[in-house]
Amino acid sequence: MQAKERQRRIVALAREEGQASVEQLAETLSESPETIWQDLTLLERQGLLRRVQGGAMPLRRLGFEPDLPTRGVVMEDEKRRIAAAALDEVPDEGVILLDAGSTTVRLAELLPAGRELTVITNSLPIAQLLAQHAELTVLTLGGRVRARTLAEVDVVAVRTLRTFLIDVSFLATNGVSVEHGLTTPDLAEAEVKRAMCQRARRGVLLADSSKVGNDTFCRFAELRDFDVMVTDTGMEAEVAVDFAEVGPRVIRV
Numbered sequence: 683m684q685a686k687e688r689q690r691r692i693v694a695l696a697r698e699e700g701q702a703s704v705e706q707l708a709e710t711l712s713e714s715p716e717t718i719w720q721d722l723t724l725l726e727r728q729g730l731l732r733r734v735q736g737g738a739m740p741l742r743r744l745g746f747e748p749d750l751p752t753r754g755v756v757m758e759d760e761k762r763r764i765a766a767a768a769l770d771e772v773p774d775e776g777v778i779l780l781d782a783g784s785t786t787v788r789l790a791e792l793l794p795a796g797r798e799l800t801v802i803t804n805s806l807p808i809a810q811l812l813a814q815h816a817e818l819t820v821l822t823l824g825g826r827v828r829a830r831t832l833a834e835v836d837v838v839a840v841r842t843l844r845t846f847l848i849d850v851s852f853l854a855t856n857g858v859s860v861e862h863g864l865t866t867p868d869l870a871e872a873e874v875k876r877a878m879c880q881r882a883r884r885g886v887l888l889a890d891s892s893k894v895g896n897d898t899f900c901r902f903a904e905l906r907d908f909d910v911m912v913t914d915t916g917m918e919a920e921v922a923v924d925f926a927e928v929g930p931r932v933i934r935v
Contacts, residue, residue, distance in 0.1 A: 683711065686920065689721050690895070693730050696740045703737035727916045728891045750784060750807070750831055760890045760914035763935040765789040768852060768912050771886045775799060776849040779878055780808050782833035782871075783854025785888040787811070793818075802846060804834040804874055828871065835870035843877040851882035853908075855889050857896040860924050863904040865897050872900035879903045884910075887930065891916030905929045 683691075688711055695710065696702040707718045722738045725731040731738040765788035772778060772789075775798045780786045782805035790808045793799075793815070800819040803809050806827060812820045825839035853875060857865040864887070866872050879885055885908040894917050905911070906929030913922075915934050922932040 683713075685721070686918065688713065689725055692718070692721055692738075693725060693740070693895075696731055696738055701734070701737060701739045705736070707737070724916075728894065730892065730896065757890045757892055757914070757916075760916065761785045761788050763914060764888050764890060764912045765792050767933055767935045768886060768888055769794070771850060771852070771884075771910055771912075772797070773799070773849055777802065777846070779803065779846075779848045779851040779853075779882060780805065781851070781853040781875065781878060782808070782831050783888070785890065786852055786854050789852060789888065802848065804839055806832045806834070823874070825874075826870070828868065831868075831871065833871060833874070835868075835874050839874050840877045843874070843881050846881050848878075848882040850884045850886060851878050852886045852888055853878060853903075855887065855893055857898045858887070858889050858893050858905070858911075859895050859897055860905065860928055862897045863901050864907075865899065865901050867898045867900065869900050872902040875902040879907050887911040890914050894921060 691711060692707055695707065704715050704718045708715045722731060722733050726733050731740060761784060764785055768789050769792055777800045780790055780801060780803045787807055790811050796817060798817060801812055802821045804823045809820055809822045812818050823834045823839035823842045825834040826836045828835055855864040856867055866875065887908045889911065891914050905925060908930040910933065911925060911930040912933045917934055922934055926932045
């Protein structure tokens with residue numbers, strides 16, 4: 683059995699049972715305990731499982747959506763590396779969009795001074811952060827604010843987006859896979875993200891490796907809708923090749 687398929691089965695077994703022991707997994711998959719421990723280490727790094735004594739537990743189930751403070755401290759180092767790499771995609775001038783998300787907040791923190799940019803966002807934390815920079819023009823979309831993500835959503839946000847033409851959009855996602863594209867648990871956020879994709883000349887996806895294969899409720903885009911995907915090295919090289927074959931250039935940092 684190839685490593686990728688074995689790891690998918692490990693995650694599935696852990697989710698089905700609520701917890702899976704190394705002994706059980708080794709027997710079921712006809713692998714050594716050492717190999718299973720290596721898989722669990724990788725899956726924990728990807729944010730799919732949490733290792734416990736003797737085995738692992740699923741970190742989250744389909745549809746679970748942590749709040750913004752919780753997401754901000756998960757894989758924090760990886761998100762900072764992703765944001766730093768994404769700076770290469772920020773133009774010297776023009777119009778950019780920053781989607782609501784913990785990694786896009788990191789990108790906002792790193793935006794260099796002196797660039798004459800118009801920044802459109804549906805994230806209240808990003809708007810508050812960037813409003814302190816006199817050289818930036820900061821626009822928010824308006825609309826209902828979701829308490830869990832502090833993102834502006836619903837019809838007002840979508841209508842506002844339709845009046846813009848954006849040079850580069852930087853989008854976040856809760857899940858991404860070749861099979862199902864980009865997904866998020868909330869229907870209202872999915873509608874806004876879909877409009878963001880449609881109004882941008884170039885799309886950049888910022889997604890740490892814990893999002894890979896973590897398909898959630900609402901699909902809002904396909905991988906081919908993006909020019910670049912920036913992720914971390916927790917995403918296996920062979921999976922990155924699969925993603926690149928569908929469309930975006932994949933940068934692992």
